Amino acid sequence: MKKQGVGHATGKIILMGEHAVVYGEPAIAFPFKGTGVTCTFAPATTSSLTSSHYEGKLSDAPSELRLIQQLTQTLQQDFGQKNFHLTIESTIPSARGMGSSAAVAVAVTRAFFDWIDEVLPKERLLHYVNYAENIAHGNPSGIDAATTSGDQPIYFEKGKAFNSFPLNIDAYLIVADTGIKGRTREAVDAVKELCRTQPQKTNELIRHLGSLTRQAKEAITTNQPHLLGRVMTAAHHDLSELTVSNQSLDAFVELACRHGALGAKLTGGGRGGCFLVLCQDAAAAALIQSKLKNAGVRETWMQGLGVYEHV
Template structure:
């Protein structure tokens, strides 16, 4: 057993296929290392936690942190481990569709196994993170657990196993927060209503989004950033037609394109929340980031891809 155990988890974004995935079309989720969680375990007289939300005895933590209490209790019982002090540092924004709860569970699990000096397999990591996600969300798809604990894009369809594929595209990805809370439930209901009232047209949009997910996978594998940017732009227009974008998203996405983005689209549920911007190089991404901040976005995060990943 080590004196201190440390573990990390990353955020995630939906790159392509949101809303269409509900109707059986493929979607792609992406580990986003522009935001991350770090967890640290060390021995203590009592189970304690230090975090930005709460610091003190874990037993007295607010309801929002009870998921952490249940996961750590589960781990300690399985490995007959004594009391601990857990520290959590996170830059993953909550309620923004970036996999915050799964990233926290990933970091905690990795830190715990590092602390007790036991090898953690990828399969076991997913099991523990999905245990936590089931408490948080009831019946999770598992995609957040797979992406926040992995290093590759995930291609998935309803009812099928996830498929990881190589990340091989030379570009930068910028994620920007509009500052408006997303309205996922409302957006999903709106698409369902369109499916009833304009079935043929809505099906066409849904199928096209699925087609764009397939093309996106190939563009990433074959290092085609310009094609990927174009597919993102096409997807944004489909999502706008499905009424899951809004005026603020449209305005900011157009601003990014006007300032040199290869492509831009909303990510997640829509009607607020975040959007993503694909940029050719570092100069481009910093310029667009500045312009978006002038326009009032709440926050931005960037990640280098391909050859830029470790620059």
């Protein structure tokens, strides 16, 4: 056993296909390295936790941290380890559709295996992360676990296996938080009601979102950032037609495009939460970040894509 073990995981975003994926269309999820979680295990006399939400004995932690309690307890039981001190440092906002709980589970598991100096195959990692996600969400799709533990975009359709594909697009991506909590359930119910009351128009929008997602995959694999930007903005307009957006999201997307973004759209459940902005280069991204913050966006994060990921 090492003196300490360290594990890391990224956040995630839904790049394309939210809501339409419920109706059989494809979607793309994206590991977002602009946010992340780092966990550290070290020996201790009593199992304890240091995090932004709680500091103290793990047994006394509040109920919202039961994922960490039960995951670490299971890891201890499986490997016969004694008490520990776990430190969690995260820049992933919770309840924003960025995979916070899955990323924590990935980082905790990686840190634990690093601490006990054991090899961690991907299948074993996903076993523990999906166990933790079941605690957090009841019946997770596995998308968050696969995305936060990987390094490539994932293309998925309901009832089919996830497929990763190469990240090959030279651009920068901003994720921005409106500061308004998303209303996923409300948005899902609204789309369902539109399917009932306006079936032809709603089905056309959903099919079009699927087509845009396929174009986005093509744009990413063939390094066409302008095409990706166009389909992102078109997807936002479709989602707005489906009443998934709100006035703030529409205004921020329009502001970003007005100041030189290649494209922009909401991400996740909608009616609040976060949105995405695709930029040609770092200078354009920095300018748009500044404009968004001046307009009232709570927080922004940026990731270089393609060749810029390694600069």
